[in-house]
Amino acid sequence: MTIPAFGLGTFRLKDDVVIASVKTALKLGYRAVDTAQIYDNEAAVGQAIEESGVSRDELFITTKIWIENLSKDKLIPSLNESLRKLRTDYVDLTLIHWPSPNDAVPVAEFMTALLEAKKEGLTRQIGISNFxxxxxxQAIDAVGVENIATNQIELxxxxxxxxxxxxxxxHGIHITSYMTxxxxxxLKDEVIAQIAGKHNATPAQVILAWAxxxxxxxxxxxxxxxxxxSNLQAQDLILDVEDMAAIATLDCSDRLVSPEGLAPDWD
Structure with a gap:
């Protein structure tokens, strides 16, 4: 199974807001939805999916294990709770949301537990985030690179x-971009705006197409x-070599997500 190139994020969306977003997205043709235990919206996402009428086998659902649930005795029970909230027997992808702060739970312990969840059929694929x-x-050493579907990172x-x-x-690990x-x-960048004008596209479409x-x-x-x-249409936008080179110059290591006490020592 490959990871869909385009999906819907639900970070910071809750209750009726996330239900409306997910239902609208599915109506428009989105088929991948990304949530997490800490977002406190899995139940609302599950409700939206059920009410959408879209068949489960058409969907790609991702959730993420929170740091409090990383130990081998908590991980699988917490994932079962996520499945209950999402109203599904399985998710397509389960990620470790953040590595355990101060290595309180070793990488080998939670990756082995996550692989066991895969073997039990609770999740089709497993992966990591913010690694x-x-x-x-360490994750490769624990479960083998063939069992790591993606690393979801800020990009x-x-x-x-x-x-x-x-x-x-x-090393064969696919990348998922968040906070793209x-x-x-x-969206307010002049270089992005120029490229958008050239292609008769929106700045968001340009950035998503770049990624x-x-x-x-x-x-x-x-x-x-x-x-x-509009975002969905980014899949049809083809940027040229000059566009990609121009965007490459914008890198300034401006990290927006680095929670104190949670973030690892970034490379």
């Missing part, structure tokens, strides 16, 4: 994370139908 090169190597024109990306791709629009900051051209999966979120529809 550095060192942590990726945007302003944080291109080339060192981590290059290492991951060299840099909280909307990149997908580099081989990353993207999971933008929105509460507005017009933005959900």
């Amino acid at each position: 550095t090169i060192n942590l990726m190597q 945007s024109p302003y944080l291109q994370n080339n060192k981590v990306v290059d290492w991951a791709q060299e 629009l840099a909280y909307g900051k990149a 997908m051209k580099l081989g990353y999966a993207v999971i933008p979120s929105s509460t507005k139908r017009e933005n959900l529809e």
Whole structure:
């Protein structure tokens, strides 16, 4: 199974807001939805999916294990609870949301537990999120690279994370980009605006097309139908060599997500 190149993110969306976003997205043709235990919206996402009428086998659902559930005795029970909330017998992808702070739960312990969840059929694929090169190597040592479907990391024109990306791709780990629009900051960039004008596209379409051209999966979120529809069309936008080179110059290591006490030592 491959990971869809384009999906819907649900970070910071809850209750009726996330239900409306997911139902609208599915109506527009989205078929991949990304959630997480800590988002506190799995039940609402599950409700939206059920009410959408879209067949489960057409969907690709991702959730993420929170740090409090990383130990071998908690991981599988917590995933079963996620499945109950999502109203499904399995998810397509389960990620470790963040590595355990201060290595309180060793990588080998939670990756082995996550692989067991896969063997039990609770999740079709497993992966990691916010992992550095060192942590990726530990995950590979624990379960083998063939069992790591993706590393979901912050990536945007302003944080291109080339060192981590290059290492991951060299070792056969796919990349999923989150915060691809840099909280909307990149939408106001002059270089992006020029490329958008050239292609008669929106800045968001340009940024998402840039990430997908580099081989990353993207999971933008929105509460507005017009933005959900417009973002989806990024899949049809083909950027040229000059466009990609121009965006490459925007990298300034501007990391927006680095929670104190949670973030690892970034590469």
